[in-house]
Amino acid sequence: MFPSLGSNWNKAEFVRVGFVESKQEKDYMICFYHHETQAVGVCKNCGRGICEKCAAEVEDSIACLNHCEKKAGEINNLVNKNIERSEKYESLGAGANYRLATWIFLMGVLFLIFGFYKENMFLQSFGVLCFLGAGVHVYNGFKYKITK
Ligand SMILES: [Zn+2]
Ligand SMILES: [Zn+2]
Numbered sequence: 806m807f808p809s810l811g812s813n814w815n816k817a818e819f820v821r822v823g824f825v826e827s828k829q830e831k832d833y834m835i836c837f838y839h840h841e842t843q844a845v846g847v848c849k850n851c852g853r854g855i856c857e858k859c860a861a862e863v864e865d866s867i868a869c870l871n872h873c874e875k876k877a878g879e880i881n882n883l884v885n886k887n888i889e890r891s892e893k894y895e896s897l898g899a900g901a902n903y904r905l906a907t908w909i910f911l912m913g914v915l916f917l918i919f920g921f922y923k924e925n926m927f928l929q930s931f932g933v934l935c936f937l938g939a940g941v942h943v944y945n946g947f948k949y950k951i952t953k
Contacts, residue, residue, distance in 0.1 A: 864878075
């Protein structure tokens with residue numbers, strides 16, 4: 806049947822055929838609770854396939870009706886809390902950004918004056934960099950004010 810069973814090519818072909826056959830057997834996912842019914846989606850909590858009758862809508866996802874509803878809701882709350890938390894840490898707020906910008910700007914002025922006094926190109930360019938950094942923080946503060 807397989808005269809050169811040892812060769813890689815035949816092995817690959819054999820696996821491919823097996824894969825196609827098993828896929829034809831279960832062309833669609835079935836409901837975990839009704840084995841005759843086609844599933845419309847996957848439960849957010851347990852990952853089982855569920856049909857239209859068994860699916861309870863939990864915000865933007867679905868869960869097993871009366872089985873996983875609560876837990877899926879808890880998962881959603883947890884995710885939302887994490888998103889809120891990370892947003893708080895990411896943006897310093899308008900006031901903090903402006904204060905930071907002022908300090909960086911003053912530092913830039915000092916570096917620039919000192920750079921020209923000492924005729925040091927490195928200090929001069931560092932002063933310019935400080936101005937750019939201050940500009941970024943002013944922009945961040947401005948953006949924060951718009952979104953809040
Ligand atoms: Zn479930
Ligand atoms: Zn069902």
